[in-house]
Amino acid sequence: MRHDPSSWTVFGGQACLRPAMGWGWFVRLFLACLLWVLSAAAGAYAAQPAPDEELPFEAQIQRCWSTPTGADTPATIAFKLKPDGSLDGDAVIKSRGEGPLNEAFAQSALRAVRRCSPYKVDGELEFETTFHPDPTRALPDANAKRLRDEQTAKDFEKDDPRVRVFDFGPVKVGMRVPEGFCAIDPKRGGYHEKVWKSLTPPPKRAAELQSLDIDCESLKTSEAGRETRPKHVFSVMRFYSGKEPLPENLASYLDFLQKRYEKSGPLTPRFWQDPPVEGTPFFGRDKRAVYLGQRALRERGKIAVSGVSAYTMVEKMPMLINYFAADGSDLAAERQSAIAGIIADMRVVWAD
Incomplete structure (x- = not known):
């Protein structure tokens, strides 16, 4: 099938198809316009030699002994x-x-x-x-025990419907999703399985979907027999490096990402003008994560997908958190505040 060039947009340096109808356009736009970030971050850093200060803990001691x-x-x-x-x-x-x-x-x-x-x-x-x-x-042989983040999944949940506990590599992560979101469980089949599979990155992206939520309104409507595309999506992905290992130190990893994405700095002032423009501006960085805006337009002034992505690490494993809207609202205007709070509250938890 051929597409008119006017149905394409350049979003964050990646050409993205903008189908006119159906919820399929959201799925394709979500994956195409988001996953270039995965490959850019993992692949670009993989080409960098690891600095001396990123030695394993045992090797750090060895240098002084x-x-x-x-x-x-x-x-x-x-x-x-x-x-x-x-x-x-x-x-x-x-x-x-x-x-x-x-x-x-x-x-x-x-x-x-x-x-x-x-x-x-x-x-x-x-x-x-x-x-x-x-x-x-x-x-030396170093056996480490994490002090303040150790707690059981049961202790972390405390009957909070916003809590998600999911596998992330060899550990479990506890996280509180935003208000108004409901979990997607592919094991339930039907609409749950369809949404999960639709938003799962392709294997060549070396990324793995770990947790997925959509707005409860869309889920309830679809489960009642009136299937609809999600209006809001909150997802957590783990991604992998290329031929070389990613750095194990969070601060060094965030330094690299900041230098890479600050190049989009000139976009940031224009990002908030009216009518809105599309792109992936650098929103900022704190001690836990680097934050990027995400926005794509269906046509001039009309938002197709908007949101925020955050890069962080859990137990030396890269994590990407995405908070997107596809209902025409400008979720990017919330900047990183919502995800920043979620990351600050996030914990490594353990089986009971």
């Missing part, structure tokens, strides 16, 4: 880290061998932990790190 000889027993150092990676209180020797050589070995490990602070980590963590005198075991 000068190993004495003669010891025959491992030493374990216990310590806590603040969110900025600095020591919370002092590190202590939890276990060591007997004799002066083993004591010297344990003291060298203690000095290494102190000397390397602050570390590049995310969140408040409690460590027990074991240092080995065996030269064949080059790196």
Whole structure:
């Protein structure tokens, strides 16, 4: 099927088809105009070499440790880290061998932990790190326990209908969606399965839909037999890198995204003019996420899709949160405030 060029728009650097009728136009526009952001962020960063400060935690300590000889027993150092990676209180020797050589070995490990602070980590963590005198075991063994974010899914939910708990890689994430949204569960089949499949990224995008909500009004209308396209969509995606691994440090990752998307800065003042213009302006960045506006027009002055996307990380895994409207309203005007609050409240939770 051929399409007139007037039915296409350039949205965030990606050509997007604008079908005239049916809810299919929303699905295609949502995926085509959103997923270029996924590939741009993951692929572009994958080409960048990881800076030295993004070394694994064990390797960060190793750089500060000068190993004495003669010891025959491992030493374990216990310590806590603040969110900025600095020591919370002092590190202590939890276990060591007997004799002066083993004591010297344990003291060298203690000095290494102190000397390397602050570390590049995310969140408040409690460590027990074991240092080995065996030269064949080059790196210390670090066992970390997250302090304040640990809670069960049951504790987080507390009968709140806005809470969603979903798998995100090897962990579970608890999140409160905006008011007026209802969860889409593909296991229920019917309309639920159709919406989920329609908004699932294609495999070549290396992205995975983790959680999906639409406005309750559209869901109730469709379940009553009058199928309609969603007016509002709230989705969470996990995406993957290309040939090279993505950085494991949130701050460094956000630095990169900010530099990349600030190039759209000149668009931002015009983004709020009347009639509205389309594009993907950089809205801002805080310590948790980078925020982008999203807007596409069906014709001059008439909004087709509008919203906000936020990049963040959970347990070193990139997450993209999207809050979109397709009912002609300008959801982008809400900027990042709604998603910022959701990200601040988001938690890693665990099975009961």
